[in-house]
Amino acid sequence: MNRIIIIFCLVFISFLAVSQTYKAPTDEKVAAKLSQWGDKKFGLFMHWGIYSIPGIVESWSINSEDASWIPRDSTKNYEEYKKWYFDLNKQFNPVNFDPTIWASYAKKAGMQYVVFTTKHHDGFAMFDTKQSDYKITGRDVPFATNAKANITKEVFSAFRKEGFMIGAYFSKPDWHNENYWWPRYATPDRNNNYDIRLHPQRWDNFKKFTYNQIEELMSDYGSVDILWLDGGWVRPKATVNEEVLSWGAPIPAWDQDINMPNIANMARRKQPGLIMVDRTVHGEYENYQTPEQKIPEKPLNYPWETCMTMGDAWGYVPNDNYKSTNTLIHLLVDIVAKGGNFLLDVGPKPDGTFPEPVLQRLTEVGNWMAINKEAIYSTQPIAPYKTENVCFTKSKNGNIYALYLIDDKNVASSKVTIKSPPKMPKKLTLLGLKSNLKWKQIGNNLEIILPTGVKDLKHTLVFKMD
Structure with missing residues (x-):
């Protein structure tokens, strides 16, 4: 029996080693764009959505997993809380939204690519999707009548004019979609809450929904360089690796496979050379890997990017604890010296402006980059x-x-x-x-x-x- 256990463990460890091996792209256009991206070194990440209104953790508070980093209003029961959260769309009205100002500050800071949250796990689309009315241009949203209501299009356009590579963050899970979280059942954790094997048509509907939303982003929003997919628990069960197990969430007995080959083929027909980042799902659709809130101890032998918050939170939180300019520059230098890119995240305020400390940090980092950029880029x-x-x-x-x-x-x-x-x-x-x-x-x-x-x-x- 002990021998069988040892053999099983060795096989499992071998599987993990294989599953975490980087696979370089064979498409010449993808390889060329990946090389171009690798020379940029410094990018801007933005988490912005309905969670910015109360200034709370993005999406996660409607997930009923019990974790210290997922705060929730204890005066409401869970179902009441979810309804309150989902109804925040009715208050979203960022009247001071002007992405040209964002792009200007980012450019002065020395940033050269942007990744914007087109949809987080809560399912609220920051673009004019035709697949759902739960979106920034939806009839319940005050901002829907604004000339800049299609926020993703406005952001991409403003940054593209400043010469940035354009990245679309997109959450694979969608906790607002009834084909992911079915109201017939409770929502105990981040995973879909029904057995896909028993209800294959419902999951097929969700796959079509996901495919169609990504197709919209690849078709209607100009040139896109990076498709940055989050929610790594939505994946074929066979690809579950040590990193996924470390998250502590239950692993369903069924695949949450959304047919990534189909999505990738479509996306690259629309956007030749598109960099795919199906993060944590190591293989041909993770063209670079994304250490989160940390820097590797030594250089990695594949393309990588540290994504890290300027403050403590990904989205806007009042009185956030922002890192000093000195710390940010040291992080950038350390990352670049190890061969990585630095994707620095900020959370815009609910009115559509950057917090004052963010503007200050971007300006001061830019002053340093203006002198020393030749030691960073390329x-x-x-x-x-x-x-x-x-x-x-x-x-x-x-x-x-x-x-x-x-x-x-x-x-x-x-x-x-x-x-x-x-x-x-x-x-x-x-x-x-x-x-x-x-x-x-x-x-x-x-x-x-x-x-x-x-x-x-x-x-x-x-x-x-x-």
Whole structure:
């Protein structure tokens, strides 16, 4: 019996290893766009929807799983709470919505692609879908009569005009759709709440609904570069891996398969070269992987992107705890030095504006990027990647950059030491200053004498090593 258990465990571990293996795209147009995306390095993520009105966690409070990070009004029973939440659409009226302002701030911050939530798990579509009236242009929504009511179209257009790559976030689960959460039964967790094997037609209806909504996004909203699919528990049962098990939610005895090959074929006919991100479902429809709220300890051997919030929350929450500009720049540098992209999330307010701290952070990050962007864009990781508080990147023309992370205060020391750089330079400059640098090699380290003008530089000093 013990031998059988051991064999089973080895087979299961082997399955997990295979299921988590990255599969590079074979479509040349997809590979080319993926390479283009990899050079962008810095993107803007936005979670915006009816949850922004009360300023609560996006969608998850209507899921009855018991978790500390899913707060819910305890004065209402569950069914009352769901009705209150779903009825928030009747209050959504972002009269100050102007995506050209968002795009302007993002561009000044040095961001080069955007991923916008077209629909989160609660099912409220931020685009003019024909598949449901639960949408921003629905008859119950005050904003529906506004000239900018088709919010997704307005966002994509504004960012496209600023030269951004365009990404559409789309939730595979839809907790408002009766073919996913059937009102005939309770909704105990995030999964669909009926046995698909007993009701195949109902699930087929949901698959058609999902296909049709994605087809709308791929057909009616201009050029789209990335389809960023969330809700990784909606997947073929055979692909369930260690990451899914770690979420703690029950795993149904049936497939929640929405026929991704069919969706991908359609989407790429409409949008040739489209990057697909069926996140956590490792394989041919996850063209890059998406570590959430964390940075890998070392470079990964496949395309990846850290998605992380600027504050504590994905959507707008009043008085959120926003990361400092210094922290954001250090995160960007660390991610890029390890070969990844940084997708930084902000939550617009219910009136359609960015919170003031967001505007401040974007402006200050932009000031740093204006000086140091050549050490970020189109760079590659180079060993040793990071030593203590110094990260390294390499440009395509062979220049090496040492990015020296400093605290919120200006540099107090008159010299810095870079330990074990990839190479010793023939020429050394400090981005942002024109004066020559004095330096010397001490063993495997580089000791640099800092000029007086360094006091005006903040967050991270970037040394260009020619």
